[in-house]
Amino acid sequence: MWTAAPWLMHSSGGARWVEQNYGEYDMTDCIFCKIAAGEIPADILYENEDVLAFRDLNPQAPTHVLVIPRRHISTLNDLQPEDAELVGKMSLAAKTVARQEGIAEEGYRTVFNCNAGAGQTVFHIHMHVLGGRPMHWPPG
Ligand code: 5GP
Ligand code: ZN
Secondary structure (H helix, E strand, O other), rough: OEEOOOOOEOOOOOOOOEEEOOOOOOOHHHHHHHHHHHOOOOOOOOOOOOEEEEEOOOOOEEEEEEEEEEOOOOOHHHHOOHHHHHHHHHHHHHHHHHHHHHOOOEEEEOOOOOOOOHHHHHOOOEEEEEEEOOOOOOOO
16 A cells, blocks of 8 residues: 655555655656656657657667667666566667567567666666677676
């Protein structure tokens, strides 16, 4: 059971407070919001009303695509239960792009980096879709 406050939501269990990162967000600060709004260019491979996919500017594999929600959410830590469908749509977009790029059958990797310790540099959630070369494990 969740109770809403203007900027914070609090679980009745008292275990955690989570910031609400959307609604009032100033998208002029976010490069991926600008791409979603068409204000800066990107090589867009797929889009619908909720998500879009575009090529990474600094590719780490022959295919390196980023899937983002149009709506600003800073990190995976900020996801709310009502975002479940949106994250599912990101996975479906990744599947579509992988098929378009011809890497669906050979295999590809999807990655969300969450916060600086995991390598997140753009604080608008994004799923990396990497393929076209062997992927190793552990990822490092
Ligand atoms: P992160 O390090 O946050 O997981 O991933 C951010 C990714 O965004 C990086 O792989 C970086 O190359 C990519 N990136 C950063 N700025 C831009 C940009 O303006 N356009 C595109 N297409 N990719 C970007
Ligand atoms: Zn954003």
